[in-house]
Ligand code: GDP
């Protein structure tokens with residue numbers, strides 16, 4: 239019942255990163271516990287939701303996906319409006335996807351224009367750590383953590399949407415940092 243929880247909070251989470259890094263797969267793993275190898279553009283809903291409980295708070299994460307528009311960096315104002323947290327994703331096996339992070343970070347701040355850009359909660363996910371047993375990896379964890387340190391120590395997780403590694407942990411952190419800034 240509604241009296242069970244002291245607060246109910248809706249948090250808008252947006253997921254950014256180059257096309258193909260696994261944004262949709264991470265969300266599907268987190269929300270529906272499923273993974274597919276098939277590569278298909280996201281069609282339909284703009285967002286998916288999952289509820290979780292943090293202390294006495296019932297939190298609804300409203301996680302916004304792109305429908306492939308990230309290729310053109312034309313996500314539109316509605317996508318960014320009112321965001322409570324920005325999840326940036328790169329593929330540890332693709333250098334370019336890591337090098338794009340500065341652009342995604344700047345693009346978010348420009349479009350979302352948060353009240354305090356210095357303290358806005360970002361998080362970075364290095365995805366596809368399962369690929370080739372880690373042998374095709376080109377971005378080291380150290381390099382990723384250095385980048386996070388340069389961006390006011392934003393939290394970092396190494397994930398696999400395929401093997402369900404750190405997905406739950408990463409989105410729990412998303413909820414926590416989004417809540418603490420709200
Ligand atoms: P998006 O464009 O960022 O939304 O990327 P998708 O979620 O569509 O994933 C692109 C491709 O990478 C798909 O073929 C997925 O099956 C695959 N993929 C996504 N995450 C992983 C992962 O963690 N490991 C592996 N091996 N493949 C992944």
Ligand code: MG
Pocket residue numbers: 261262263279280303304306
């Ligand atoms: Mg996608």
